[in-house]
Amino acid sequence: MTDARRRVPRTDALLTDPRLATAVGRLGRSLVRGAVADAQERVRRGALAPERAADAAVAALPPTATALLPVLNATGVVVHTNLGRAPLSEAAREALLAASGATDVEFDLATGRRARRGTSALAALAEAVPGAEAVHLTNNNAAALVLAATALARGREIVLSRGEMVEIGDGFRLPDLLASTGARLREVGTTNRTHLADYRDAIGRETGFVLKIHPSNFATTGFVSSVPVTQLATLDAPVVHDIGSGLLRPHPALPGEPDAATSLAEGADLVTASADKLLGGPQAGLLLGRRDLVTRLATHPLARALRVDKLTLAALEATLRGPDSPVERALTARPTDLAARASRLADTLRARGVDALPLPTEARVGGGGAPEAVLPSAAVALPAALAAPLRAGRPALVGRLHADRLLLDLRTVPEEDDDALLNAVLAAHAGDEPRPEGP
Numbered sequence: 001m002t003d004a005r006r007r008v009p010r011t012d013a014l015l016t017d018p019r020l021a022t023a024v025g026r027l028g029r030s031l032v033r034g035a036v037a038d039a040q041e042r043v044r045r046g047a048l049a050p051e052r053a054a055d056a057a058v059a060a061l062p063p064t065a066t067a068l069l070p071v072l073n074a075t076g077v078v079v080h081t082n083l084g085r086a087p088l089s090e091a092a093r094e095a096l097l098a099a100s101g102a103t104d105v106e107f108d109l110a111t112g113r114r115a116r117r118g119t120s121a122l123a124a125l126a127e128a129v130p131g132a133e134a135v136h137l138t139n140n141n142a143a144a145l146v147l148a149a150t151a152l153a154r155g156r157e158i159v160l161s162r163g164e165m166v167e168i169g170d171g172f173r174l175p176d177l178l179a180s181t182g183a184r185l186r187e188v189g190t191t192n193r194t195h196l197a198d199y200r201d202a203i204g205r206e207t208g209f210v211l212k213i214h215p216s217n218f219a220t221t222g223f224v225s226s227v228p229v230t231q232l233a234t235l236d237a238p239v240v241h242d243i244g245s246g247l248l249r250p251h252p253a254l255p256g257e258p259d260a261a262t263s264l265a266e267g268a269d270l271v272t273a274s275a276d277k278l279l280g281g282p283q284a285g286l287l288l289g290r291r292d293l294v295t296r297l298a299t300h301p302l303a304r305a306l307r308v309d310k311l312t313l314a315a316l317e318a319t320l321r322g323p324d325s326p327v328e329r330a331l332t333a334r335p336t337d338l339a340a341r342a343s344r345l346a347d348t349l350r351a352r353g354v355d356a357l358p359l360p361t362e363a364r365v366g367g368g369g370a371p372e373a374v375l376p377s378a379a380v381a382l383p384a385a386l387a388a389p390l391r392a393g394r395p396a397l398v399g400r401l402h403a404d405r406l407l408l409d410l411r412t413v414p415e416e417d418d419d420a421l422l423n424a425v426l427a428a429h430a431g432d433e434p435r436p437e438g439p
């Protein structure tokens, strides 16, 4: 046995450290033991002094009992799929917490009887889109489409344009998803052009519905044409419109992006959308439209398998009723304000010896919609070498690399996180150990 091996502090001795003992109550034994084991291993390798083992274990404790870590999104991509899409508002986070214990999600406190599940969240959605006769919620938009295809077109045909056969990411393709329900896809038109007559020729007694899918993650230009909802609505079949990003009303910053209210007003019978893209809420699927169709979906046996959790109901309602979501704030932030923040942050960092400069940039909406929209923004430009230590920090800070610099785009960073951003950069610059988040 080597010297170092003998000097490794024992697990039970380390666990008597009050900070680690408290952490067992908060995080559970296995996570704390994991942090202790890592510290012991570093002592064994000679990378850590034995008397620092407890400190190192404390520093390595995760902030919560999940391996998921909080990230500051400075990528300039507003709805970043790999960073969990929409960040929730404070109001939604508080609602999540309130609903996380026993809650009256399916219970009428006035009568003491069972009540319809999620009534208040559904009411909030219906109020936000008065043009919808009825609304329903699913796990996500893919589930909304599966439910619509199963309830309305299983064993029959879904008529859709070849120009709208979309792959949504991670290898998932909407046509495959729809076909998996037992509905047959009736493709019409060509990749670049589809006309009303193409749909009309395909519609018959086999038709379940006509599906229009918003190309939310790509754009085609040149000799292209597609059929707007107003024209599809003249066909003799229900029109389901997958608008993708979940805007409920037109958004002034995103004129090309479809929204639920407009689509219904133009004659769509059913609109489907995601709640965690431009709506800025939790993951959920929105279904809005004709009462008879929504009722068929909501009462279909499959609806039970796709229903949303109470936490989702709480966060969605708070997003709909509460103050502007972080996504909305990111979309509407003024470029001059962003530039002023970038200057201020870069000045502070330069005064502390960091090679930092303010830079005008272009932010994007991301996979959540509006693939061509450019949002003028401002960033703090840092040496690219800081990217890895910033990702290793707590909270982790993720920017984007551009021309040998690491850009921290401020459009996707809420202003109240500026101090956290400063601290993260200073810690990474100093080559500090990752530190647990402060209180």
Ligand SMILES: *Cc1c(COP(=O)(O)O)cnc(C)c1O
Residues within 6 Å of the ligand: 140, 141, 142, 143, 166, 168, 213, 214, 215, 216, 217, 242, 243, 244, 245, 273, 274, 275, 284, 285, 368
């Ligand atoms: C994102 C998207 C989907 C998938 O939505 P999820 O909520 O991720 O299931 C489907 N259709 C379109 C057009 C989309 O943009």
